[in-house]
Amino acid sequence: xxxxxxxxxxxxxxxxxxxxxxxxxxxxxxxxxxxxxxxxxxxxxxxxxxxxxxxxxxxxxxxxxxxxxxxxxxxxxxxxxxxxxxxxxxxxxxxxxxxxxxxxxxxxxxxxxxxxxxxxxxxxxxxxxxxxxxxxxxxxxxxxxxxxxxxxxxxxxxxxxxxxxxxxxxxxxxxxxxxxxxxxxxxxxxxxxxxxxxxxxxxxxxxxxxxxxxxxxxxxxxxxxxxxxxxxxxxxxxxxxxxxxxxxxxxxxxxxxxxxxxxxxxxxxxxxxxxxxxxxxxxxxxxxxxxxxxxxxxxxxxxxxxxxxxxxxxxxxxxxxxxxxxxxxxxxxxxxxxxxxxxxxxxxxxxxxxxxxxxxxxxxxxxxxxxxxxxxxxxxxxxxxxxxxxxxxxxxxxxxxxxxxxxxxxxxxxxxxxxxxxxxxxxxxxxxxxxxxxxxxxxxxxxxxxxxxxxxxxxxxxxxxxxxxxxxxxxxxxxxxxxxxxxxxxxxxxxxxxxxxxxxxxxxxxxxxxxxxxxxxxxxxxxxxxxxxxxxxxxxxxxx
Numbered sequence: 001x002x003x004x005x006x007x008x009x010x011x012x013x014x015x016x017x018x019x020x021x022x023x024x025x026x027x028x029x030x031x032x033x034x035x036x037x038x039x040x041x042x043x044x045x046x047x048x049x050x051x052x053x054x055x056x057x058x059x060x061x062x063x064x065x066x067x068x069x070x071x072x073x074x075x076x077x078x079x080x081x082x083x084x085x086x087x088x089x090x091x092x093x094x095x096x097x098x099x100x101x102x103x104x105x106x107x108x109x110x111x112x113x114x115x116x117x118x119x120x121x122x123x124x125x126x127x128x129x130x131x132x133x134x135x136x137x138x139x140x141x142x143x144x145x146x147x148x149x150x151x152x153x154x155x156x157x158x159x160x161x162x163x164x165x166x167x168x169x170x171x172x173x174x175x176x177x178x179x180x181x182x183x184x185x186x187x188x189x190x191x192x193x194x195x196x197x198x199x200x201x202x203x204x205x206x207x208x209x210x211x212x213x214x215x216x217x218x219x220x221x222x223x224x225x226x227x228x229x230x231x232x233x234x235x236x237x238x239x240x241x242x243x244x245x246x247x248x249x250x251x252x253x254x255x256x257x258x259x260x261x262x263x264x265x266x267x268x269x270x271x272x273x274x275x276x277x278x279x280x281x282x283x284x285x286x287x288x289x290x291x292x293x294x295x296x297x298x299x300x301x302x303x304x305x306x307x308x309x310x311x312x313x314x315x316x317x318x319x320x321x322x323x324x325x326x327x328x329x330x331x332x333x334x335x336x337x338x339x340x341x342x343x344x345x346x347x348x349x350x351x352x353x354x355x356x357x358x359x360x361x362x363x364x365x366x367x368x369x370x371x372x373x374x375x376x377x378x379x380x381x382x383x384x385x386x387x388x389x390x391x392x393x394x395x396x397x398x399x400x401x402x403x404x405x406x407x408x409x410x411x412x413x414x415x416x417x418x419x420x421x422x423x424x425x426x427x428x429x430x431x432x433x434x435x436x437x438x439x440x441x442x443x444x445x446x447x448x449x450x451x452x453x454x455x456x457x458x459x460x461x462x463x464x465x466x467x468x469x470x471x472x473x474x475x476x477x478x479x480x481x482x483x484x485x486x487x488x489x490x491x492x493x494x495x496x497x498x499x500x501x502x503x504x505x506x507x508x509x510x511x512x513x514x515x516x517x518x519x520x521x522x523x524x525x526x527x528x529x530x531x532x533x534x535x536x537x538x539x540x541x542x543x544x
Contacts, residue, residue, distance in 0.1 A: 022438030022539040025426035028369040031418030046089040053417030054323035054532025057117040058308040075111035076382040087356040101386040109135040111445040117164040132163040168233040180229035191226025245293040253293040276340040289347040305331035315495035319522040323532020372401040405540030413536025441538035444521040465520035477513040
C-alpha cells in the first residue's frame with residue numbers, strides 16, 4: 001500500500017453531526033482512442049460504434065424522417081435511454097423511458113440484473129417499448145405519444161416465461177409478441193432455449209392463447225447451439241423474417257435469420273447463417289471488434305435496410321471496460337436473404353454514411369463538462385437510488401451538485417465511452433467522519449469498482465475486485481489530508497491501467513497511484529458482466 005502526507009493546508013472538512021455531505025463543483029470528461037488516429041474519418045464516412053460505451057441490445061424504429069433507438073440498462077436508473085437521429089449516425093439522448101420511481105423496482109435488483117433487451121416500435125401514433133425486468137417483475141409494455149416521454153406505467157405480461165420480447169404489428173391488424181424462453185420439454189443441455197410467439201390484444205392488453213414455438217435450439221440443432229435470443233420479426237416481400245442472436249453474448253456471439261410465409265411458422269433457417277459474427281477472425285488483428293450480435297433492422301425511405309447491433313472493443317483478450325456498444329452497418333438484401341457481414345469479414349471502424357443527408361447537430365462523445373447549472377441532472381446521468389430529491393441537491397448552492405448520503409451509498413455517474421479517458425471533479429466536503437467517503441467512483445457492478453477520494457481525513461484509493469476481495473474494499477494507496485480550500489480529483493483510464501491524481505488549492509497535479517489494474521472493471525474479468533464502467537461523484541459508506 002502506498003502512503004503519503006499532505007500538511008499545512010486550511011481545514012476543508014468541518015466536524016459536525018450528521019452523515020456525509022459532499023459538494024461537487026463540476027465533472028468533466030475527455031476521451032480518445034488510438035483507432036481514431038490510425039483510421040481517420042473522411043467526408044461521407046462515419047465511425048463505429050455510433051453510440052460508444054455501455055449501450056447494449058440496441059433496438060430502433062423509423063417514424064417519417066426520424067429514427068429512435070433504445071438500449072438496455074440492467075440495474076441502473078433512470079433506465080432505457082431514448083436516442084433520436086435524422087441520419088442514423090448522429091444520435092442525441094432525448095430522455096429515458098423508465099424515469100419515475102415505482103415504474104419498476106430497479107433498486108431491489110443487482111446491477112447485472114434488471115432491464116434486459118428492449119424493443120421499440122411505433123403504431124398508429126403511439127410508441128411502444130416491450131421489455132423484461134429480471135428479478136423485478138416480468139415482461140411489460142410501456143407506451144408514449146412522444147418518445148421524450150412521459151411513458152406510461154408498465155402493463156405487465158406475467159404469462160410470458162422468458163426474456164428479450166419483440167412486438168410486431170402485422171398488416172392485417174394483428175399484433176404478435178416473440179421472446180426467448182425455455183424449450184417445451186426439459187432442456188437437452190445448458191443454454192438450450194427456444195423462440196416463442198403469442199398473439200397480443202392491444203385493446204384488452206392481454207395475451208391470447210395459444211403460444212407456439214418458432215425455433216427450438218437454433219440454426220443447427222445437431223450442433224447444440226446456445227442462447228437463441230433477442231428475436232425480431234420483419235416483413236418483406238411476402239415473407240416473415242425472424243432475426244435472432246445465438247451463441248451467448250461473449251466471443252461466440254452471432255446473428256442469425258429464419259423465414260416463413262406465415263408469422264406463426266414454420267420457419268426455415270437461411271443458407272448463409274450466421275449473417276453477422278466475428279468469432280472466426282484472428283484475435284490478434286488490430287483494433288478488434290468482438291461479440292457482435294443482437295441486431296435490429298430498419299428500412300430507409302429509399303428502400304435500403306440498415307442494422308444496429310452490439311459489439312465489444314477489447315483492449316486485451318475479451319476484456320473491455322466500456323461494456324457492449326452500439327454499432328451500425330448496412331444490410332445487404334440484394335438476394336432473398338439479408339446479410340450484415342459476410343463470414344470472415346471484420347466490422348469496419350469507418351465506412352460510408354447512409355444516404356440521409358447531413359446531421360443537424362454533431363454528437364460529441366469525446367468531451368463534456370457539467371457545471372450543474374440546471375434544475376436537474378441531464379438524461380445521461382445514472383444512479384442506483386431514488387427518489388433523487390432526498391439526496392441530490394442542485395438548488396441550495398447554484399453551480400454545484402450536493403450529495404447527501406443519509407447513511408446510504410449515493411452515486412451518480414456517466415458512462416466511460418473510450419478506453420483512454422480522463423474524468424475529473426472539483427470536491428468540497430463537510431460532515432465527513434472516518435468511514436464516510438466523498439470522491440469519484442468507477443463502478444462496473446457491486447463487486448467490481450474503484451473509489452478515489454476522502455475517507456474521513458484520509459485521501460484514499462480503494463478497490464473491490466469480486467471474489468479476490470471477499471466483498472470488501474481493499475485500500476491500495478492513501479495519504480493523510482489536513483484540508484484545503486479545494487480538492488480536484490482525476491481518474492485517467494489507459495486501457496487496462498488507471499491512474500489516480502489529485503490537486504490541492506489548484507496546485508500541481510500529484511499522483512497517488514499510477515497503473516492500477518483496470519481489468520477489475522472489465523467485462524468477463526471475473527464472470528460475465530453485462531454492464532460497462534460508470535464513473536462519477538460518490539458520497540456515503542464504503543461501496544455500493
